[in-house]
Amino acid sequence: MKRIALVGMPNTGKSTLFNRLTGGTARVANWPGLTVELACSRILLGAQMVQVFDLPGIYDLTGGAEDEQVAQRFLSEASLDAVVLVLNACQLDRQLALALQLKALGAPLVICLNMHDEAKRAGISIDVAALSAALDAPVQLLSAKYGHGLAECKKAIEGIFSQPAQKIDFSHIPHTANSANLHAREKQLFERCVQQAPTLNEGATARLDRLVLHPWLGLPLFILMMLALFQLTYAIGTPLQDLLEAGLTWFKDSALLPATASLPSFWQGIIVSGLFDGVSTVLTFAPIIFLFFCLMSVIEDSGYFARAAFMMDGLMSRMGLDGRGFVMLMMGFGCNVPAIMGTRVIRDHKARLLTMLTIPFSLCSARLQIFLFLSGALFSPTHAPWVVLSLYLASILIAMLTAVLFKAKFKSNEPFALELPPYRLPLLTHIWRRGWGEARDFLRLATTMIVLGVVLVWLLTNFPNPQHSYAAIISDFLAPVLRPIGIESTLSIALIFGFVAKEVVLGALSVITGHEGAALATQLSHTLDPVSAYSFMLFSLIYIPCISAIAAIKKESKSNLYTVFSMTWSLGLAWMVSFVFYQSARLLGF
Amino acid sequence: MNLAQLPVGDTARVVTLSVSIDLAQRLVALGLRRDSVITVLRRGWLGGPLQLRVGGTEIMLRRAAAQQIEIIAIDMQTKAQTATQAPTEMNPAEVIP
Ligand SMILES: Nc1nc2c(ncn2[C@@H]2O[C@H](COP(=O)(O)OP(=O)(O)O)[C@@H](O)[C@H]2O)c(=O)[nH]1
Ligand SMILES: [Mg+2]
Numbered sequence: 001m002k003r004i005a006l007v008g009m010p011n012t013g014k015s016t017l018f019n020r021l022t023g024g025t026a027r028v029a030n031w032p033g034l035t036v037e038l039a040c041s042r043i044l045l046g047a048q049m050v051q052v053f054d055l056p057g058i059y060d061l062t063g064g065a066e067d068e069q070v071a072q073r074f075l076s077e078a079s080l081d082a083v084v085l086v087l088n089a090c091q092l093d094r095q096l097a098l099a100l101q102l103k104a105l106g107a108p109l110v111i112c113l114n115m116h117d118e119a120k121r122a123g124i125s126i127d128v129a130a131l132s133a134a135l136d137a138p139v140q141l142l143s144a145k146y147g148h149g150l151a152e153c154k155k156a157i158e159g160i161f162s163q164p165a166q167k168i169d170f171s172h173i174p175h176t177a178n179s180a181n182l183h184a185r186e187k188q189l190f191e192r193c194v195q196q197a198p199t200l201n202e203g204a205t206a207r208l209d210r211l212v213l214h215p216w217l218g219l220p221l222f223i224l225m226m227l228a229l230f231q232l233t234y235a236i237g238t239p240l241q242d243l244l245e246a247g248l249t250w251f252k253d254s255a256l257l258p259a260t261a262s263l264p265s266f267w268q269g270i271i272v273s274g275l276f277d278g279v280s281t282v283l284t285f286a287p288i289i290f291l292f293f294c295l296m297s298v299i300e301d302s303g304y305f306a307r308a309a310f311m312m313d314g315l316m317s318r319m320g321l322d323g324r325g326f327v328m329l330m331m332g333f334g335c336n337v338p339a340i341m342g343t344r345v346i347r348d349h350k351a352r353l354l355t356m357l358t359i360p361f362s363l364c365s366a367r368l369q370i371f372l373f374l375s376g377a378l379f380s381p382t383h384a385p386w387v388v389l390s391l392y393l394a395s396i397l398i399a400m401l402t403a404v405l406f407k408a409k410f411k412s413n414e415p416f417a418l419e420l421p422p423y424r425l426p427l428l429t430h431i432w433r434r435g436w437g438e439a440r441d442f443l444r445l446a447t448t449m450i451v452l453g454v455v456l457v458w459l460l461t462n463f464p465n466p467q468h469s470y471a472a473i474i475s476d477f478l479a480p481v482l483r484p485i486g487i488e489s490t491l492s493i494a495l496i497f498g499f500v501a502k503e504v505v506l507g508a509l510s511v512i513t514g515h516e517g518a519a520l521a522t523q524l525s526h527t528l529d530p531v532s533a534y535s536f537m538l539f540s541l542i543y544i545p546c547i548s549a550i551a552a553i554k555k556e557s558k559s560n561l562y563t564v565f566s567m568t569w570s571l572g573l574a575w576m577v578s579f580v581f582y583q584s585a586r587l588l589g590f
Numbered sequence: 591m592n593l594a595q596l597p598v599g600d601t602a603r604v605v606t607l608s609v610s611i612d613l614a615q616r617l618v619a620l621g622l623r624r625d626s627v628i629t630v631l632r633r634g635w636l637g638g639p640l641q642l643r644v645g646g647t648e649i650m651l652r653r654a655a656a657q658q659i660e661i662i663a664i665d666m667q668t669k670a671q672t673a674t675q676a677p678t679e680m681n682p683a684e685v686i687p
Contacts, residue, residue: 060615063615064616088646091647093621094619094646094647097619122646183618206631213632215635310638311635311638313650313652314636317637317652415612415652415655416613417613417617417622417649419649420648421648
């Protein structure tokens, strides 16, 4: 089997090309440093099976942060039949050095000049033949996003397979910081092969930046965007959710109840009040998840992340973090796990640990479900959006507070430079793929873990008998801790299962209360008041992310002690924040 | 004059990079090298970073790091001159490291 690897600087479109070649679903975003791990897929190229590897971006062949080292290690260890070097055609002035270096090492190079569409628009013309002759390698213009030039690229890759596979020797690479010779050759090559028409009027990116990076408008614009993100999700998603709920209720009444009527009450209970009620409450959130990630993909692909890093860096540096940390928090709004892994772009270990300590507080899409549901159930439609927005702001503030408190312990001063890519518009297919991919993962989770979770909750609340169940024993045990923060102890089971995955919480609530969907909302509005509901939400936001996030923290920090510390801090802080909120709200007479 | 002192909108030529070796390597990869021509696009609020344009790339760089980059400002007239002269003028000097 042949093996090829996609290599290049961050954000040049390697993952986009990988998806084009393999039909895969590697994540793509307009942010340097999204891919931090190897991805691999097999395809048929011509008559041969080929293994394609998507690598994290590298700025250099040596040095760099952990994400770069993943790629460098792979390149130095694997024997490759082709190294597909993806360069940004608009930035050849600084990216050609990588081609010169790899060529000098004897790599079997195929060079793709990606983003040809943008280069054309910028008036850049490239003498492909001269470049190919100078580098002694096939060079192909490509627009991976739109698929232009893809067939030619595949042919060029096939063409290089006649040579035997090679290992690249990485042991004697000179440091590029002072290799003036390399850059002189790069410059010569660039001036010989690339012509740029002088552009006089400022581009769309510069015009948008004036607004987005405005000293006073920038922050309100960010908050407005967050509000738009979940309000739009909610506004379009709720009717779909209601529809789905109506369908599920119809199914329950007309099919499930008659079918289970003859079963013993134990089995009827576990199937209807356990499985069905629990899982269907969770399932109704599939449209919300789909929409949320569709919108999220627009933000990711727009190039806003890098602007957020620029805008927040001044503030974040006072908290011992940097602008990239803020981007990780935003990435965490989708799911905390990739955000925790994304800290690999931070080179300094302490800075990385401090950033990682803050990410679990980022309000992920699973927690958003709980908050949308509870705020819809307990607050008026005009208040509910502000309640959710306040939780987003609380999430960021708590992350920042954590950083401030621990910055002395994780002191670092990593100087860094970050690319600000131009704004880009995502393709509809890309938006769809991201939304659908996340919705599918959600459905998979709902049909495995959550099924298990709700059945367990049902068993706990019904054994040995509903009056003196294990759940009741646990609740009584936890009551002294939860009462001061206004959380009814019957809800403690939901919180315990929320430790595994936040998606289970609503399912567990519906099993505990014996209601699903709208009935659950009404039921909760009888047992909770706005203050205790908000306290419950604050606690759920802060107390612990979920099993997968903890596993990611452990994997990235490589330290059990740090992982335990992070969990303890979250749990302790959650209780303190809820306590202060609940008690002061009560004192003030709410 | 260092890069942090360059007014917004102005252009300069990089003379020396006296930053740490790791940052220097990254800056060089991003196109900010000795002799590159660089424009300050804006400064972040709250003492935030600089937004710079170097060749086909825009980057952000903290002011502390920018202070360690020595530059000479290019005013608009000489800039127009160097732009027309650049290819012939710079190559021979560049090849010798
Ligand atoms: N205009 C344009 N944008 C592209 C092209 N290829 C990729 N992109 C965009 O460039 C950004 C980075 O792409 P990605 O595949 O994540 O880059 P990677 O970091 O090299 O894996 C994304 O916003 C893509 O949508 C292209 O051919 N043309
Ligand atoms: Mg990638």
